[in-house]
Amino acid sequence: MDPTELAIEVESLHLRYPGSWGSPAVEALIGVDLQVRPGEILGILGPNGSGKTTLLEILSGGLRQTKGRARILGRAAGDRQLIAMMGYQPEGPLPFPQLKPGEFLDYLGSLMGLPGAELSARRKAVLSQLRLDGVAERKLGKLSTGLQRRLALAAALLPEPKLLILDEPTSGLDPEASLLVMEILEKFRAGGGSVLMASHHLQEVERVCDRVCVLVAGRKRAEGSLDELLSTEEQLLAASGLDASGQDRVVEAVAKAGGSTKGWRQGRRHLFAFLRDLK
């Protein structure tokens, strides 16, 4: 990807669902602006009904905005060329319950225009990346929600995309599978890829997202890095090796320097790090 080219550029985006059968029209997106840079993971947060899925559907080409501009990798959202340049993992169960995972990926790969030998290599790579080799002979309709989500991410990664658009990538996954997905996203970013992901899993958002954008009732209410949005006035000092009297002396020194303390707390690892280190 050209390092100066934005992966996603959205300007003044509006989407109005027309009313039908007596129900009123819904303004699902109202003047939303956002950008995703190369090598960045942007999280879209917001309560149910705030417009996250609508935004992702416009970007994936499934819906056309009422007003405004949505560009992906330098092309208008919905451009056919984007099929092989970006990966989209929508919400919900996979289609074609009668297919096996490999058949499903082969079908999508042929729509993406991947030539046979490349498709076969990519199919193997993504099934192994998502640790799905063990379910190759099961039909999609017999896979658990978590396995279906993993296969949906494998499908999004199939064309070696530059951009991933993911709707709740870890919903329905156990902690081990969530960790696997986050590690895959971090690796994807390290290779220069960009990600836009809607999520309600705040711990995961804190771990992987470089910036977040918060939608409320179709409008952007906040945007920035987690440091920018979450920093408080508190200055934290991490210490180790102090006994009780050493701690008292530090508290006194802070008071002497004109500051105040809230007392000592035991440091704690993140639960993700604990689970990872059990292996």
Ligand code: ADP
């Ligand atoms: P989120 O993904 O944040 O839960 P959505 O994008 O699904 O939000 O929905 C945004 C708003 O648009 C909601 O008020 C929802 O009821 C409405 N909406 C979503 N899809 C449709 C549709 N096909 N027709 C009419 N209204 C819709």
